[in-house]
Amino acid sequence: MSEVATLQLIGLMIVGSGTLILLLIRAQFARVIGFVGIVLGLFTLVALSVPQMASLPPIEEKFDIATVKTPTDMAAIGQKIFFSKGQCALCHTIGPSESARCPDLKGIGAKLSREFLFESLTQPQAYIYLDYRHGGQPKEYPARMPYINKNPIGLSKNEILSVIAFLQQMSGEPISVNVAELEVPGQTLVAPVKVAQSGPVDVVQAH
């Protein structure tokens, strides 16, 4: 039996017990306990009936440079990062959407150079895209682009290059990112921000 089914069974049993108490017992305090049981059981059953989504920590895409042979391999890794650790899909869509909080990324790899894409990810306030969808004066999008190379997202340079490769491939463009550009871990300091591993942390988190 799955965990959801087990919890549903427990919930039903609590609601049933509460109903029996209300029907059979006359002591007021016991009846109130039965009533509270019914309410809590029903609440749990309703919560179990909505989509059960857990939030898992992002899977670290391991860069084994030896296994990344072609830019297409990089794009495949970039695609995974786009939908997981990078959290890009939280705000961006690939294709038009009325409710989009950020620019649509369909064909973005063809519209922008790889240098511009890199800058948009690492210095998002350098050039701000405006929303022209509603006519009149263009407006800023409601969601502000975060620094992708800093925490809490904190993509490494290799990961950012892979996302760019994915965006270019998705737009039908030749991938201009080269495998040779990937940094071998241990040779170069990749992460621009220190992450707390132990002891006091000296990171400035701006408002």
Add this chain to the structure above:
Amino acid sequence: MQQQGGWIQRLLRAVKGHGGTLSGLLWAVGLLSLPALAFGADVAPAAATEYRDIPYIGSRNLVWVVAQLHLLLAGFVLGVPIFAWLCEVVAWKTGEKRYDKLAKEFTKLLTSAYATTALFGGILLFLLISFYPKLMNYLTDIFFPSFIVYCLLFLVETATLYLYWYGWDAMQDGGKKKFHIFLGFMLNFFAFFIMIVPNSWATFQASPVVLAEGSDLARAWAATWNPTWWPVNIHRLIANVVLGGYICGAYAGIRYLSARNAEERDHYDWMGYVGNFIGVFGLLPLPFAGYWLMREVYQYNQQMGITLMGGFLSWLFILQAMLIGVLFLGSNYYFWLGITYRIPGSELKYRKPMLSMLLILLLCLGVWMTPHSLVASLEEARKMGGTHHPLLGVFGVMSAKMTVSNLMILVTFMSFIMYWRAGKEETAGWAKAAKAVMNSLLVLAGIAVVVLGVWGYFVPAIVRINYFSTSQVLIVLFVMLTITPLTALLLKSAKTTTEMVWGKMPPRAGYALVLNAVMVILLMTLMGYARSSSRVHWHVYGVMRDSSPYAFSPALGYAAAIMALNTFIFCMITAFIFWVATMSDKAKAPHS
């Protein structure tokens, strides 16, 4: 996609085939061995240990339950003094002794409730130090100065509580009463700081501000004054008043149901009325504080805001809507029962408005609970052209939800005013004009809220969030802040046409009060889960990552089971506190 704690299965598997005795024994051994686990689980140096765990239950679940109970008890012991002090001031100002008696009755609970809260706080601290040494070490390094402030606050709060409670009878007359009321104010003043200091630790985890350099004090102060600190402080302060009011209501409801004579019925009926009144009084502005908090979350970090409102936690807000909706319905229902049973002759007069209000509340609740994306099979989704229903999809967006939540507040406010005015006849010369102004204000506000809500569909989100939603909130607040003093002024010279009859409420009124209290407690547990889960896999968002096996946030169903468990335990603890505190009174009371 899905990952659950799995502890239920593990526990069931573990005890399978060994009967209930073994199951009970395992629980008992598990609980008794907790201190041993805390102190002796690891022989390695403390600095090297990042996490510890316990079998079957899991460290996260245990901390979850204890932290939640501590928070609920803290809400209770911070909410009750506000409630008691307000009652004492009313008694002092109006000369109605029963308010003073009510205030004293609730203050009596504080001594035992305070000790229980501190006990759970102590357990929580030990568990955190044992299970999360790395995180606690980090937080201690930053917040060390505020820990000392917190201890000092506890000392003065305890001293003030002793003076306030033990001095009650001795400080009843003249200047002494004034001093007693001042003590009550100071009790709440210190309690407020006792609440906001730990709030800074919790909010820091969600929206950290970390200085790389500076003195201990400067670093602690920067971390304390983080972006979500004040919104949470205000939200919790109001929520504590609501909790205090509704728990008083629930206590009165239970005592009313088991009352043995007319005197008890009268007293507890009246107490239920006061509890519900204060609960609703706090409930009305509470959504605005919540709105401010969400705005600050979005301002601080868009991803966190989207995770909450549009990400994996989006369904949580449907549950929240359900709970708030039931709370609004329960509170209104109690008002309507009061009008029907306590004010003879009012039933016919107010039946139509009550039915209209019920209809509006149900419609609003239906809209509020409409999800943005529907749970649909592939076939159904194809037919709809996506997960958005062609008709219902219109109600699933924020513009609709903001509109209906404001309308529900307006309707509840109308119930509140209707109940207040029932059985009275205004005698002031300007009464007619005042009533016309109040009615027009209510109607115009309702229309304005709807118009802004519909208009919100046709403007960019940023315009809707920054101007339209804010305007809706301000309009409703304006109505409340205008009509409340106007009604109070009007009723000052009003003539009572029908005296309120106490003790005639049907038993379902008692259950409505219990339901309201359970809804508030569930809401607090639900939003606690939301606040904690919004940090996703971070202990301190963006600064210290959670690398424990519990770095995931469980799905809603599993979380709801823990919330229900916490609510039940809290209700039982509160019932125990009430029982202990009133034991001597029962012994003294003459047997009927």
